[in-house]
């Protein structure tokens with residue numbers, strides 16, 4: 142069975158085609174600048190040269206049509222016909238309280254995703270465009286939706302409620318949902334495998350540190366707390382997002398700087414974090430380069446980023462009454478030796494014995510970066526959200542056929 146995984150954004154769309162028998166990737170790619178006359182499609186078929194094309198792609202239906210044309214192209218393609226795409230899996234950011242796991246798309250599911258537009262106005266509408274575009278281009282092909290929030294639905298009320306009037310929760314579902322769930326679930330399962338210990342017996346802190354960043358406390362395989370909240374703005378300091386701050390800053394800054402709600406929201410989501418403090422970049426590579434060159438603002442930005450992450454790890458150790466392993470994943474977590482080192486060297490009180498040499502080796506591989514015998518193990522596990530989406534899609538579609 143071949144499964145096409147789609148991550149549709151408002152002006153871009155990423156795809157990966159999996160052959161599920163051996164979980165190999167047949168092709169992957171992305172369409173950027175959807176809505177423009179100069180949209181770019183980048184197609185990477187396995188074992189063949191990459192293709193870059195610029196053409197007019199004004200909406201998602203055309204974007205999906207172009208992706209299918211690439212996949213079945215006589216030269217760049219990897220399939221002989223569209224009929225070889227057996228199912229499509231979509232990443233959907235917000236599943237609210239309605240979706241605790243992945244589901245096959247039907248009318249009721251689409252209605253519910255639309256009802257959740259309010260909670261993820263930038264993401265869910267774009268995902269719906271992706272789902273409709275597949276319906277139009279591949280009528281009858283089963284589609285599955287995999288939610289970023291689903292894995293965190295196991296959190297207890299103690300962790301997911303905010304201490305504000307309950308009417309906000311009852312009437313408007315104001316609560317912590319958490320995000321990056323697909324990644325936290327994947328790396329926690331891989332960590333248990335790597336350690337050769339049953340997931341049910343482990344206390345893990347998983348740190349998904351990319352452009353967006355979140356930590357999760359995973360007890361016995363279930364998420365019991367996570368740093369992102371009702372939206373992906375809460376928690377850790379990120380590339381351009383502030384993470385945690387005193388909510389009173391919002392009305393105060395609005396008054397002092399004469400900002401509208403949308404301006405203050407844009408400030409906290411797009412103009413804060415590493416970018417704001419360093420004044421250089423939201424990209425950790427550039428921050429590290431600048432701090433190595435002695436830039437004070439880059440050093441401060443890095444120190445704040447690291448400090449806030451370390452505090453969350455400490456908090457989750459308290460939440461679970463201990464930790465067996467800390468897992469680093471995503472762009473920064475997998476690649477920044479300096480961040481892992483700075484965080485872990487100051488977690489010796491928890492029983493972390495950090496292995497500096499191991500930290501510098503094996504980029505791209507699952508590995509242990511704590512010393513043998515360390516009370517708390519530290520692992521680097523490359524995440525693979527697309528594979529989880531493909532697996533869930535495959536399983537649900539197989540179940541339906543059986």
Ligand code: AMP
Pocket residue numbers: 350351352353380423424425426429471472473476477478
């Ligand atoms: P992601 O959102 O998981 O794709 O992560 C993207 C981020 O990973 C980029 O914005 C970079 O800040 C970070 N990143 C990628 N490579 C490195 C590296 N070698 N060192 C530090 N950060 C990196």
